[in-house]
Amino acid sequence: xxxxxxxxxNKFLHELYEFLKIPSISADPSHKNEMVKCSNWLKTNLKNSxxxxxxxxxxxxxxxxxxxxxIDKTFPTILVYGHYDVQPPDPISLWDTPPFKPVLKxxxxxxxxxxxxxxxxxxxGQMFMHxxxxxxxxxxxxxxxxxxxxxxxxEEVGSDNLEIFISKNKDLLKxxxxxxxxxxxxxxxxxxxxxxxxxxxxxxxxxKGPNRDLHSGTYGGGVANPINIMSKLIASMHDDNMKxxxxxxxxxxxxxxxxxxxxxxxxxxxxxxxxxxxxIKEIYGDTDxxxxxxxxxxPTLDVNGIYGGYTGEGSKTVLPSEAHAxxxxxxxxxQDWKEISELFKQYVxxxxxxxxxxxxKTHHGAEPYVTPTNSKAYEAAILAYxxxxxxxxxxxxxxxxxxxxxxxxxxLGVKSILMGFGLDSDSIHSPNEHFGLxxxxxxxxxxxxxxxxxxxxxxx
Ligand code: BES
Ligand code: ZN
Numbered sequence: 361x362x363x364x365x366x367x368x369x370n371k372f373l374h375e376l377y378e379f380l381k382i383p384s385i386s387a388d389p390s391h392k393n394e395m396v397k398c399s400n401w402l403k404t405n406l407k408n409s410x411x412x413x414x415x416x417x418x419x420x421x422x423x424x425x426x427x428x429x430x431i432d433k434t435f436p437t438i439l440v441y442g443h444y445d446v447q448p449p450d451p452i453s454l455w456d457t458p459p460f461k462p463v464l465k466x467x468x469x470x471x472x473x474x475x476x477x478x479x480x481x482x483x484x485g486q487m488f489m490h491x492x493x494x495x496x497x498x499x500x501x502x503x504x505x506x507x508x509x510x511x512x513x514x515e516e517v518g519s520d521n522l523e524i525f526i527s528k529n530k531d532l533l534k535x536x537x538x539x540x541x542x543x544x545x546x547x548x549x550x551x552x553x554x555x556x557x558x559x560x561x562x563x564x565x566x567x568k569g570p571n572r573d574l575h576s577g578t579y580g581g582g583v584a585n586p587i588n589i590m591s592k593l594i595a596s597m598h599d600d601n602m603k604x605x606x607x608x609x610x611x612x613x614x615x616x617x618x619x620x621x622x623x624x625x626x627x628x629x630x631x632x633x634x635x636x637x638x639x640i641k642e643i644y645g646d647t648d649x650x651x652x653x654x655x656x657x658x659p660t661l662d663v664n665g666i667y668g669g670y671t672g673e674g675s676k677t678v679l680p681s682e683a684h685a686x687x688x689x690x691x692x693x694x695q696d697w698k699e700i701s702e703l704f705k706q707y708v709x710x711x712x713x714x715x716x717x718x719x720x721k722t723h724h725g726a727e728p729y730v731t732p733t734n735s736k737a738y739e740a741a742i743l744a745y746x747x748x749x750x751x752x753x754x755x756x757x758x759x760x761x762x763x764x765x766x767x768x769x770x771x772l773g774v775k776s777i778l779m780g781f782g783l784d785s786d787s788i789h790s791p792n793e794h795f796g797l798x799x800x801x802x803x804x805x806x807x808x809x810x811x812x813x814x815x816x817x818x819x820x
Contacts, residue, residue, distance in 0.1 A: 376462075380478075382394055383446075384446055385478075386516050395422040395423065395445065409492070412428065412430065419524070422514050428507065429507050439508040439509075439535035439538045440490045440509050441539070441540050441776070442486065442509075444483075446483075447516050447789045472798050482789065491509070492804050493807035508533065515542075519726075520724065522764055523767050535772070539737075540777070550754060551748075551806075553742070555757060557760065557765060558690040561698075564721045566718070586716050590668070590683040593708065601648070604659065607703065608703050613692055621653070624656075629651050646658060660690040662690075665685070666684065692728050729762075731776060737777045740814035782799060
């Protein structure tokens with residue numbers, strides 16, 4: 361076990377707080393300068409932590425931060441990927457404390473305390489564990505591998521510019537393995553390694569009816585209401601057993617093989633805990649599959665936001681001229697996000713009546729990914745968890761997406777290892793996001809062991 365000194369712990373946490381104070385919201389153009397500030401902060405921290413070479417790479421969007429310490433070309437190289445951008449904190453009124461003023465609070469699940477702030481877990485806190493694990497190794501032992509940090513500012517908006525950078529910088533990014541902490545684990549006593557991510561296709565539909573908002577009494581009944589049509593359209597996208605009705609949607613889905621299914625079901629979700637944790641009376645979805653499969657290994661279609669008409673205080677009688685819906689589809693092997701986006705468009709265009717016109721925008725997309733479980737890196741990860749948690753990690757599939765992971769494989773031919781230390785209850789993307797102190801320091805410890813086992817310098 362590694363016992364970090366109080367001085368070390370305080371230093372790491374103080375720095376994490378500074379990092380979390382910068383509102384690096386990638387989706388919001390008004391935060392462009394904060395993104396630059398955050399990337400510079402990280403560059404300086406990487407340098408102070410022991411990187412020899414650090415640089416900011418400007419892109420058409422937000423900057424990429426690169427850092428490296430190259431020891432010897434006979435040593436293995438590990439590339440750490442993470443993101444410094446965060447999701448918008450809205451709705452702000454639901455935060456107990458401001459999203460960019462990190463505070464430490466104890467919770468039932470985190471009795472040693474958790475840092476509450478947007479990005480605490482996803483992904484500033486988790487990515488920062490790697491920077492501090494690296495710092496600890498350079499200060500306390502000897503680095504027997506080469507390390508490269510590739511930290512982007514656009515993960516939460518699809519990673520388009522990072523993809524371009526990777527395709528043009530294959531030599532710079534040459535590595536043996538990619539290590540990422542941007543997923544979750546089962547619980548603080550049951551660690552898990554994520555062996556798959558879902559893909560995504562994110563679409564936005566705009567339906568336009570009359571050329572202005574109308575009095576719903578004068579015109580109602582004779583004019584198509586775009587919000588009514590949008591509701592019908594959205595409702596039609598699932599059948600009674602929650603299967604998605606878009607023709608061809610499931611054609612390429614290969615499903616889980618029995619071995620993987622058994623592996624994943626070894627740590628199946630406890631339905632009553634699940635319901636309790638998010639305050640629902642009953643679970644929902646495709647009854648042909650267990651809850652564990654539904655939330656990680658099956659494709660989905662969800663409306664993320666819908667707007668139009670009057671949503672202010674009180675009532676207003678209006679037949680709106682427009683309706684908007686933001687819809688994401690989570691995808692599984694071998695669905696292709698561009699193909700699915702096209703099927704979605706065709707479905708919408710075929711569905712809507714001539715009384716409204718539709719514009720369909722593709723925001724971004726990502727392919728699904730499954731990691732190998734028979735590699736040296738996977739073995740090293742298992743040994744690392746065993747040593748730090750004293751427990752064998754389970755295999756789990758992540759229901760979320762990390763767009764760059766399949767691109768790493770396509771462009772660099774390198775696999776990723778997904779060692780997440782957050783909990784599903786840490787409220788990523790929600791108000792009151794947090795990250796346990798236990799998780800932060802256990803994560804750093806596990807990462808240090810991973811390097812030891814991966815480089816074969818330490819035996820079990
Ligand atoms: N950390 C998540 C990905 C994640 C969450 C993986 C939970 C597994 C389990 C990541 O930062 C994220 O939220 N990604 C976005 C990507 C999208 C905007 C393209 C997502 O999944 O919504
Ligand atoms: Zn996220």
